[in-house]
Amino acid sequence: MLKGFFNVPKAVNEPVKNYAPNSPEKAAVLAAYKKMWNEKIDVPLYIGNEEIRTGNTRNITPPHDHKHIVGTYHLAEKSHIEKAISNALASKTAWANMAWEQRAAIFLKAAELIAGPYRARINAATMIGQSKNIHQAEIDASCELIDFLRFNVEFMTQIYNDQPNSDSSIWNRLEYRPLEGFVYAITPFNFTAIAANLPASAAMMGNVVVWKPSDSQVFSAKIIMDIFKEAGLPEGVINVVFGDALMVTETVLASRDFAGLHFTGSTHVFKDLWAKIGTNIHNYKTYPRIVGETGGKDFVMVHPSANVKQAVTGIVRGAFEFQGQKCSAASRAYIPQSLWPAIKEQMTTDIQSMKMGSPEDFGNFITAVIHEGSFDKLVSHIEQAKKDVDAEIIIGGNYDKSVGYFVEPTVILTTNPKYATMETELFGPVLTIYIYEDAKWSETLELIDQTSDYALTGAIFSRDRYAIEEATVKLQNAAGNFYINDKCTGAVVGQQPFGGARASGTNDKAGSAMNLLRWVSPRTIKEVFVSPENYRYPFLGE
């Protein structure tokens, strides 16, 4: 029984620690890294109250040193997926009926565990397993994840607070029920925060979840589960399965109780999932909610009035941080002819000063790309650019996978604004540049809008307010997150709700109440205090 309308702690963004030389956080994360590097973890399936070890295992290897084995994880068979679904459903009533403040407390506690005792561990796992440098690990695995958990609790209370009008004779109420069934969360390799948030946001709203992490994010997924368990998340609320993505998905989507998909990953996978859900639609108890945040071909547009140093900083950070493996990473840039010599010079100096290697060495800005498939794909585009007459590699272009999957930050200059790497998402440290004539600023805005199927992020650099206004209007459908005089990456929860449209996703804005609303099905309750006792209305007369 509810005995108060509780206020939750005001959500504030977690401050980013700086890991400067001799700082305590640097010492702590390096100690955790060294320990975990040699630990050999063994990651089970988490189903109900069981940790299941199937014996069918795969190795976990750091992308920057792929012969080193840091652990193993166990793969599910179809029967495990069925078990995960039945365990989720068995946990549903108790979880959905748990008072919201109890659910909130679990996730607030998880945030606090990450902010304190687990911070070094979750950052180190992200550095080892996903090859993030310490800054990238800190802003993702610690700060963004903490923010997701704290802000979502606040957003949840805002949703519950949103109630219809009533009067003295009737009381109207909205109940925000969890979905009838279970939610399937499929997560990508590139953000530990997204991996945790996709199952957690649905669970926070009272849903039970089957979560399939990426094979390339298992190390930090294990730490996420350690944290959720320590925070008191009851068994069976989030069930974790690893294994053949097609088999897992087909088993999940065959369930009559499948009620929602929370997906982040590539566009083609999401489109296939949508099609499969459509094919199965007659089997489901309810229309499933489909939320997907997918690929990007994110642009930076520089106006002739731009400040060169600021534009270059925005471009190189946007394109090369985390080796360009952010859905929001800048991968095509449009530079006015008049600024190109200055921009090229500054950009070359900046990129050539970037060191590449293991994230354990804090001097490295660039580390490895996630796996061999990604490495090979990037190499094929780089080699193609070396051959094509309408493209030229002006910076980088070297690569080596003997120890880790290392690809130099690479800049391709093209004379063809529809060149393959201006349109296709490569998901790596490759930026393509097209030089436009200053007088063709407006036409180039149209070109940007029409070049790619995606519409995730985009940035413009300009000191001319008319130009800013024109770009803001002309590019309104080209990016779900639009930046003025800033890089196109680094959305902060509670400040820049994140998501794109067109082929980039359903734009349900992770890190906002809009996303949480997808995981509830409101029930309207109307209560009349003194009910009528005669069917006749006055217009009927005597």
Ligand code: NAD
């Ligand atoms: P991916 O599509 O290869 O994998 C994502 C998840 O889908 C993984 O768990 C994977 O195992 C699973 N999967 C793969 N094939 C599947 C199938 N046939 N059926 C069901 N599940 C399947 O993506 P990735 O390489 O992990 O991540 C990179 C992609 O994610 C990029 O396209 C990037 O733009 C996108 N992304 C988007 C956002 C966003 O917010 N828009 C954020 C992060 C990443």
